Amino acid sequence: MSSVLDVVLSSAFLAAALRIATPYLLAALGGLVAERAGISNIALEGQMLSAACTGALVAGYSGSVTVGALCGVAVATLLGVLLAALRLELGADAIIAGIGLNLLASGGTAYAVYSLLDDKGGTSGLKSGSLPTVTLPGVENVPVLGDVVSGQNMVTWLAFLAAPFVAWLFYRTRFGFHLRAVGEMPDAAASVGIAVRRVQYTGLALSGALAGLAGVFLSMGYVSFFVRDMTAGRGFIALAAVFLGGMRPWGVFLAALGFGAAEALAVQLGSLDVPPQLVSTIPYAMTLVALALYAWRRKRRGRVVPTAASL
Amino acid sequence: MNEPWGEDGPAVAARQVTKTYANGVRAVRAVDLEVPPGEIRAVVGENGAGKSTLMKMFYGLEQPSTGEILVGGRPRVLRGPASAIALGVGMVHQNLMLVPSFTIAQNVVLGVEPGRRGLVDPKAAVETTARLAEESGLTVDPKARVDEVSVGMRQRTEILKALHRQARVLILDEPTAVLTPQESEDLFAAVRRLRDGGMTVLFISHKLREVREISDQVSVMRAGALVGTIATADATERSLASMMVGRDMSLDVDRTPARPTDTTLRVRGLRYEAPTGQSLHGLDFDVAAGEIVGVAGIEGNGQSELAEILAGLRRPTTGTVHIDGTDTAGLDVAGHRRAGIGYVPEDRLHNGAALDASIADNLVVDRHERPPLARHGVLHPGAVRAHAEQLIDQYAIRTPDPSVPVRALSGGNMQKVIVARELSAQPSLLIASQVTRGVDIGAMRFMYERLVDARDTGAAVLLISADLTELLALSDRLLVLKDGRLVARFDDTTGLTEKRVGLYMLGVEEHDRGRLTTGLENVGEEAP
Ligand SMILES: Nc1ncnc2c1ncn2[C@@H]1O[C@H](COP(=O)(O)OP(=O)(O)OP(=O)(O)O)[C@@H](O)[C@H]1O
Numbered sequence: 001m002s003s004v005l006d007v008v009l010s011s012a013f014l015a016a017a018l019r020i021a022t023p024y025l026l027a028a029l030g031g032l033v034a035e036r037a038g039i040s041n042i043a044l045e046g047q048m049l050s051a052a053c054t055g056a057l058v059a060g061y062s063g064s065v066t067v068g069a070l071c072g073v074a075v076a077t078l079l080g081v082l083l084a085a086l087r088l089e090l091g092a093d094a095i096i097a098g099i100g101l102n103l104l105a106s107g108g109t110a111y112a113v114y115s116l117l118d119d120k121g122g123t124s125g126l127k128s129g130s131l132p133t134v135t136l137p138g139v140e141n142v143p144v145l146g147d148v149v150s151g152q153n154m155v156t157w158l159a160f161l162a163a164p165f166v167a168w169l170f171y172r173t174r175f176g177f178h179l180r181a182v183g184e185m186p187d188a189a190a191s192v193g194i195a196v197r198r199v200q201y202t203g204l205a206l207s208g209a210l211a212g213l214a215g216v217f218l219s220m221g222y223v224s225f226f227v228r229d230m231t232a233g234r235g236f237i238a239l240a241a242v243f244l245g246g247m248r249p250w251g252v253f254l255a256a257l258g259f260g261a262a263e264a265l266a267v268q269l270g271s272l273d274v275p276p277q278l279v280s281t282i283p284y285a286m287t288l289v290a291l292a293l294y295a296w297r298r299k300r301r302g303r304v305v306p307t308a309a310s311l
Numbered sequence: 312m313n314e315p316w317g318e319d320g321p322a323v324a325a326r327q328v329t330k331t332y333a334n335g336v337r338a339v340r341a342v343d344l345e346v347p348p349g350e351i352r353a354v355v356g357e358n359g360a361g362k363s364t365l366m367k368m369f370y371g372l373e374q375p376s377t378g379e380i381l382v383g384g385r386p387r388v389l390r391g392p393a394s395a396i397a398l399g400v401g402m403v404h405q406n407l408m409l410v411p412s413f414t415i416a417q418n419v420v421l422g423v424e425p426g427r428r429g430l431v432d433p434k435a436a437v438e439t440t441a442r443l444a445e446e447s448g449l450t451v452d453p454k455a456r457v458d459e460v461s462v463g464m465r466q467r468t469e470i471l472k473a474l475h476r477q478a479r480v481l482i483l484d485e486p487t488a489v490l491t492p493q494e495s496e497d498l499f500a501a502v503r504r505l506r507d508g509g510m511t512v513l514f515i516s517h518k519l520r521e522v523r524e525i526s527d528q529v530s531v532m533r534a535g536a537l538v539g540t541i542a543t544a545d546a547t548e549r550s551l552a553s554m555m556v557g558r559d560m561s562l563d564v565d566r567t568p569a570r571p572t573d574t575t576l577r578v579r580g581l582r583y584e585a586p587t588g589q590s591l592h593g594l595d596f597d598v599a600a601g602e603i604v605g606v607a608g609i610e611g612n613g614q615s616e617l618a619e620i621l622a623g624l625r626r627p628t629t630g631t632v633h634i635d636g637t638d639t640a641g642l643d644v645a646g647h648r649r650a651g652i653g654y655v656p657e658d659r660l661h662n663g664a665a666l667d668a669s670i671a672d673n674l675v676v677d678r679h680e681r682p683p684l685a686r687h688g689v690l691h692p693g694a695v696r697a698h699a700e701q702l703i704d705q706y707a708i709r710t711p712d713p714s715v716p717v718r719a720l721s722g723g724n725m726q727k728v729i730v731a732r733e734l735s736a737q738p739s740l741l742i743a744s745q746v747t748r749g750v751d752i753g754a755m756r757f758m759y760e761r762l763v764d765a766r767d768t769g770a771a772v773l774l775i776s777a778d779l780t781e782l783l784a785l786s787d788r789l790l791v792l793k794d795g796r797l798v799a800r801f802d803d804t805t806g807l808t809e810k811r812v813g814l815y816m817l818g819v820e821e822h823d824r825g826r827l828t829t830g831l832e833n834v835g836e837e838a839p
């Protein structure tokens with residue numbers, strides 16, 4: 001047991017936790033923006049995947065990591081707008097449309113990779129490089145802290161800045177103010193002359209962009225190639241973090257960080273003498289437990305839960 | 312910020328305005344209406360007469376099919392609320408339009424927030440709200456969350472919203488339907504002050520007494536058309552009523568003395584710990600078959616909780632409820648219904664009807680599994696339709712067809728659908744919460760008659776209402792709730808005055824426990 005503690009307290013573990021939490025943080029904050037705009041972004045998973053694939057491919061062919069990353073984020077943003085359009089223009093159910101987009105992304109990325117590279121697994125044959133890391137002169141040499149934060153990928157830094165950014169957006173800006181009103185009471189927002197649809201489109205675009213950044217990190221930071229279905233359910237776990245975090249920026253931040261830490265733990269335990277099948281279920285099991293806890297707490301806090309009306 | 316108004320002429324006007332909804336309902340027909348600046352104009356009419364529709368056209372929420380809308384003396388094309396707001400028109404909707412998790416100040420400034428470069432200045436929002444409240448006399452707590460304040464304060468928030476947009480015309484669509492008498496008084500005082508400051512006010516209400524009290528002139532609508540405008544000084548409640556319905560009608564209810572028989576509802580030691588809202592602290596009372604028992608009280612003193620417990624929507628913490636001798640503990644809602652309970656909820660929009668389902672479907676939800684509507688578990692669409700047509704006819708629900716979704720009905724007609732369903736089930740106990748809220752006087756009278764009929768055919772009726780006039784007109788016995796306790800019981804309501812009951816409602820006087828429990832069997836010895 002003491003070996004587990006040693007692992008958890010090591011700076012290598014903490015550094016890994018931050019790195020692993022990065023896609024969760026970005027995707028969860030993206031999910032939060034969409035949720036608060038009144039449209040659930042079930043398509044986080046597909047947006048991440050598309051961004052990861054586009055990023056790796058474009059970077060590989062153009063030779064520019066920057067162009068690749070920008071294209072990846074742009075594709076995810078467009079998918080966010082597409083989801084909003086399906087919901088708002090065609091009246092599609094956001095959940096169904098989101099599932100559709102996820103399936104499309106999964107199939108579409110696999111097809112793109114196969115037809116371009118003749119490889120069914122991923123883009124490991126393509127040299128696409130990864131996004132730069134940030135070393136902080138000075139901090140670098142501080143014990144523990146230096147090992148943990150310095151040398152992290154720039155996207156990890158962005159992920160940690162995303163939480164204060166979203167909080168600022170929600171509670172300080174006019175746009176965030178309108179976004180929250182639109183998500184909660186669209187009729188009330190419309191009756192004071194707010195352009196409800198425009199706000200929702202913008203919110204979903206931002207949501208897609210954040211998910212896109214998460215995806216780009218997976219294929220151009222975490223590793224430097226795209227693997228088929230490499231998101232592995234992270235978009236859905238991020239969605240769980242949205243609710244677990246009480247739909248507030250800092251709550252979601254903590255929840256996503258928690259999921260990241262859990263996964264980091266699973267990875268580290270893999271090196272110990274624990275069955276790997278069991279270990280790899282940790283993040284998912286934790287999601288379930290967390291959601292159950294969340295529901296239980298809400299019930300206890302005394303929201304009136306009327307007995308089911310069974311007429 | 313406002314667009315310019317013309318030099319003179321009416322503040323708002325309609326010229327030959329007709330509105331036909333997409334489903335073919337012609338809600339407003341060739342209406343000519345002019346309201347001069349600085350006047351309080353009441354608009355009255357039966358449910359579905361087209362009042363709200365006309366107001367929505369002034370506010371840009373609906374566009375006229377033909378004819379033109381004038382604001383500030385000039386013809387205008389209002390594409391949406393934003394263009395109406397820019398012209399200085401503000402509207403308080405029949406169903407309030409506030410964001411529940413926002414504070415009052417945030418709701419007031421929403422859409423025109425103070426602050427620079429895309430940022431919101433929360434301090435300025437609070438200050439602006441406090442200043443507007445101060446100037447207009449509409450007291451609110453700017454920092455309180457909307458979902459935690461009274462309906463009256465929400466209403467005032469809506470008006471402040473309009474003031475913050477520098478409204479010169481204020482449309483109030485049934486603002487008093489959910490207010491207590493005191494809150495209504497305060498609202499009127501504020502509205503008068505606004506009028507004296509030059510505001511033009513359009514005021515819709517079904518309470519003719521209020522109309523006479525507040526307005527300068529009254530316009531009467533019937534079936535989409537404007538039948539006339541008269542000075543309030545020349546109007547009586549009776550003359551207005553006959554203009555509205557097109558014939559003379561009496562407003563009094565004939566009620567023979569009750570002939571109560573056996574106890575139908577027996578409530579003993581009922582306690583309820585409310586997570587939010589009012590708790591109940593040990594209620595004991597009976598309601599017999601063949602009597603109407605009224606429950607008076609200022610809103611929020613436990614009436615809603617009591618009604619929902621009796622209907623099976625909430626479970627009491629301790630205590631017993633018996634219907635015709637059956638203990639209702641452990642029964643679900645369907646079980647409560649099978650035990651003979653009918654329930655007209657106060658919040659008809661959320662608990663009473665499935666808004667997107669048709670009228671016909673809403674009328675059968677409690678009996679769709681039984682003959683004649685269904686055989687062997689299969690519905691007969693013909694029978695469902697016939698059933699609906701019969702009730703629509705009996706209860707004068709204004710609709711072109713039973714297949715219309717309930718959402719497309721006017722406020723009062725939605726209420727009638729629910730009352731029709733509950734009363735036609737012939738319950739042995741009917742719980743009626745604010746039955747006449749938002750319905751027109753014709754329908755009100757009709758519902759009064761139905762309640763008395765239900766009583767005379769042997770139902771026990773528990774009538775919960777915020778309207779003392781209604782309670783005194785209908786109740787054979789009266790109970791008063793205050794802070795979740797019974798504080799008074801009147802076994803004879805003849806000669807009882809609103810003022811006297813008011814003293815108990817406010818807690819100035821109280822009956823002792825002996826009087827409250829006389830004649831009740833099996834009352835536990837409990838300290839109040
Ligand atoms: N969105 C809608 N679509 C179709 N028909 C509608 C719609 N809104 C209202 N109507 C119909 O238009 C008519 C007028 O409705 P309106 O709401 O203007 O009545 P009202 O005078 O305000 O009645 P109330 O006193 O009950 O509120 C009604 O017959 C109603 O069924």
Ligand SMILES: [Mg+2]
Nearest residue numbers: 363405721722
């Ligand atoms: Mg109306």
